[in-house]
Amino acid sequence: MTDYCLHYAPDNASLVIRLALNEMGLPYRTALVDRRAGAQHSAAYRALNPAGLIPVLETPDGPIFETAAILLWLADRHPAAGLFPTPDSPQRATALKWLFHLSNTVHADLRILFYPDKYIPTEAVPAAHIPNAPEEAAITACAALQDGIKTRLMQHLERFDQAAAAEPSLLWHGNSDANPDPNPDTKTNTADGSAGQPTLLTLYVACMMRWMALYPTDRDRSWLDLGATPCLATALSRLERRDSAISAADAEGLGPAPFTQPCYANPSEGSAT
Numbered sequence: 001m002t003d004y005c006l007h008y009a010p011d012n013a014s015l016v017i018r019l020a021l022n023e024m025g026l027p028y029r030t031a032l033v034d035r036r037a038g039a040q041h042s043a044a045y046r047a048l049n050p051a052g053l054i055p056v057l058e059t060p061d062g063p064i065f066e067t068a069a070i071l072l073w074l075a076d077r078h079p080a081a082g083l084f085p086t087p088d089s090p091q092r093a094t095a096l097k098w099l100f101h102l103s104n105t106v107h108a109d110l111r112i113l114f115y116p117d118k119y120i121p122t123e124a125v126p127a128a129h130i131p132n133a134p135e136e137a138a139i140t141a142c143a144a145l146q147d148g149i150k151t152r153l154m155q156h157l158e159r160f161d162q163a164a165a166a167e168p169s170l171l172w173h174g175n176s177d178a179n180p181d182p183n184p185d186t187k188t189n190t191a192d193g194s195a196g197q198p199t200l201l202t203l204y205v206a207c208m209m210r211w212m213a214l215y216p217t218d219r220d221r222s223w224l225d226l227g228a229t230p231c232l233a234t235a236l237s238r239l240e241r242r243d244s245a246i247s248a249a250d251a252e253g254l255g256p257a258p259f260t261q262p263c264y265a266n267p268s269e270g271s272a273t
């Protein structure tokens with residue numbers, strides 16, 4: 001019997017929590033949310049998360065939703081895992097502000113990129129009163145919104161990358177290098193080939209960058225430039241060689257390089273969308 005049950009869909013935001021649980025070495029059960037059947041909108045699931053979004057982590061303190069809330073709760077409940085500064089750490093303030101930024105700005109913008117139609121209902125588009133035009137007008141408006149969001153997302157990543165260049169412990173603990181390692185393969189003092197340990201911020205941003213590279217499938221995604229964010233690129237490369245990430249990739253069918261060379265999930269059960 002484990003304390004935790006992760007309600008997940010492959011390659012959804014639940015992946016961040018799976019990575020955290022794996023990194024922390026915590027046992028957990030999983031419950032698949034069948035996205036093809038829209039199970040996240042069922043009454044049973046909304047009893048766990050009234051917003052109908054994935055993930056939820058069931059805990060002895062009750063179900064928790066919101067990715068960042070779950071991460072912070074886990075970090076505080078399991079401080080020895082060392083994935084996030086403890087409340088008395090001088091590094092806590094900086095880590096907290098970036099965690100909230102990733103959650104309420106980057107992730108929130110990402111949702112607009114993926115689901116623009118949830119933000120521009122047809123009736124809100126100016127041309128909607130013209131017969132037969134509403135759908136086309138809404139599509140045009142969604143595309144414009146997505147273009148604007150892409151620019152913002154790249155700016156967010158570059159800003160976070162600059163912060164990590166100045167403070168490497170934002171992304172990785174136990175690595176004394178002040179700057180990105182040009183050759184992470186030289187860091188082999190742990191079993192998985194990377195020194196130290198990723199932080200919760202790394203797990204979160206790595207998943208979001210993966211999704212930016214893959215979705216939406218019908219839009220240009222070449223704007224995501226790993227070369228523009230060298231600290232993040234190094235962290236992603238290190239992360240995907242860790243046991244925690246390999247195990248998550250196996251469980252969700254994410255392929256051999258899920259963060260630096262993402263391919264669409266091919267899970268044994270469930271679906272990403």
Ligand SMILES: N[C@@H](CCC(=O)N[C@@H](CS)C(=O)NCC(=O)O)C(=O)O
Binds near residue numbers: 066107
């Ligand atoms: N703010 C939420 C966002 C979670 C979210 O966007 N989940 C997506 C999957 S990655 C979802 O449930 N999408 C289904 C939907 O919007 O109906 C969090 O951080 O947990």
